[in-house]
Amino acid sequence: MLRMENCRKVYDEQTVLEHCSLELASGSILGLIGINGAGKSTLLHCISGAIPVDEGTITWKEQPVLDHPEVKQKIFLVQDEPVFAQTENARELIEYLSLFYPALESELFYDLLSQLKLNPKQPFSAFSKGMKRQVLMAAGLAAHPELLLIDEVFDGLDPFARRLLQGQLAAQTVEEGMASILTSHRLSDLENFCDEYALLDEKRILHQNSMFQTQQELVKVHLAFDHPIDPTMFQDFEVLKLEIHSRMAQAILRGSHDEVEAKLRKQKPVILEIFDCTLEEVFLAQLEKREELQ
Numbered sequence: 001m002l003r004m005e006n007c008r009k010v011y012d013e014q015t016v017l018e019h020c021s022l023e024l025a026s027g028s029i030l031g032l033i034g035i036n037g038a039g040k041s042t043l044l045h046c047i048s049g050a051i052p053v054d055e056g057t058i059t060w061k062e063q064p065v066l067d068h069p070e071v072k073q074k075i076f077l078v079q080d081e082p083v084f085a086q087t088e089n090a091r092e093l094i095e096y097l098s099l100f101y102p103a104l105e106s107e108l109f110y111d112l113l114s115q116l117k118l119n120p121k122q123p124f125s126a127f128s129k130g131m132k133r134q135v136l137m138a139a140g141l142a143a144h145p146e147l148l149l150i151d152e153v154f155d156g157l158d159p160f161a162r163r164l165l166q167g168q169l170a171a172q173t174v175e176e177g178m179a180s181i182l183t184s185h186r187l188s189d190l191e192n193f194c195d196e197y198a199l200l201d202e203k204r205i206l207h208q209n210s211m212f213q214t215q216q217e218l219v220k221v222h223l224a225f226d227h228p229i230d231p232t233m234f235q236d237f238e239v240l241k242l243e244i245h246s247r248m249a250q251a252i253l254r255g256s257h258d259e260v261e262a263k264l265r266k267q268k269p270v271i272l273e274i275f276d277c278t279l280e281e282v283f284l285a286q287l288e289k290r291e292e293l294q
């Protein structure tokens with residue numbers, strides 16, 4: 001279990017994380033979302049132990065990460081910018097990483113590279129950005145970490161590489177109980193792959209929820225009436241987003257599909273359609289709601 005409690009991180013004079021807490025169980029895949037500059041990369045770096053927090057604690061299986069190499073070697077961070085620790089090619093990289101990650105399985109690394117059609121002896125300088133990311137993700141998986149952190153997870157990967165690496169990550173999650181935190185601005189990638197998501201906003205985790213729970217708790221509705229809509233009809237709902245155009249409305253409401261439908265039917269709409277929310281809609285609605293409250 002990852003436990004991050006009440007953490008604060010300050011760069012120079014800028015506070016990036018404050019009262020930031022997060023928990024993640026083994027065998028879970030968490031999608032970390034937030035606007036540009038929210039602090040997602042900083043959060044992953046702090047969890048990996050690469051940079052210290054100024055306040056608070058971060059533990060993996062009850063052991064502090066910072067200054068504990070035996071804990072750090074169970075956590076692998078794939079950064080958004082390719083970093084190869086001055087190695088020239090994939091073969092050198094995996095030899096270097098095997099010094100730090102005792103569980104690293106070189107055969108798995110070379111197998112993934114072969115499926116990705118990447119030559120381990122070819123210099124990184126001759127690789128494209130996407131090819132470099134493939135190498136690092138393959139290395140992260142081959143290290144068999146207990147906690148894998150991937151920044152900008154599938155961004156820039158071609159569909160074949162994405163499917164292969166997703167499949168391997170899913171297999172290690174199920175077979176080894178590996179936990180993962182993935183960031184991406186392509187929320188559809190996370191939605192289809194993660195068990196839960198966390199929204200990083202205003203320097204802390206504002207929401208953490210399972211994907212399933214979110215879909216049970218929030219719905220999108222399209223409504224039409226034969227008369228102009230009075231906004232007070234939504235006063236019994238917790239409204240995350242509401243747009244009224246005369247006789248028609250679109251809304252994101254808190255409640256299960258059945259609850260929302262039963263309440264809205266009493267208003268006798270001409271049209272009532274209820275949909276599951278996408279993660280992108282949940283994200284935007286939560287940010288808009290926060291703007292409204294400020």
Ligand SMILES: Nc1ncnc2c1ncn2[C@@H]1O[C@H](COP(=O)(O)OP(=O)(O)OP(=O)(O)O)[C@@H](O)[C@H]1O
Binds near residue numbers: 016036037
């Ligand atoms: N090494 C650093 N020194 C000083 N400030 C930094 C450093 N790294 C990040 N920051 C600042 O911290 C804030 C959060 O940056 P971070 O990269 O963690 O955000 P992010 O959510 O990952 O952004 P993006 O989605 O754009 O990648 C930004 O304001 C950034 O300028």
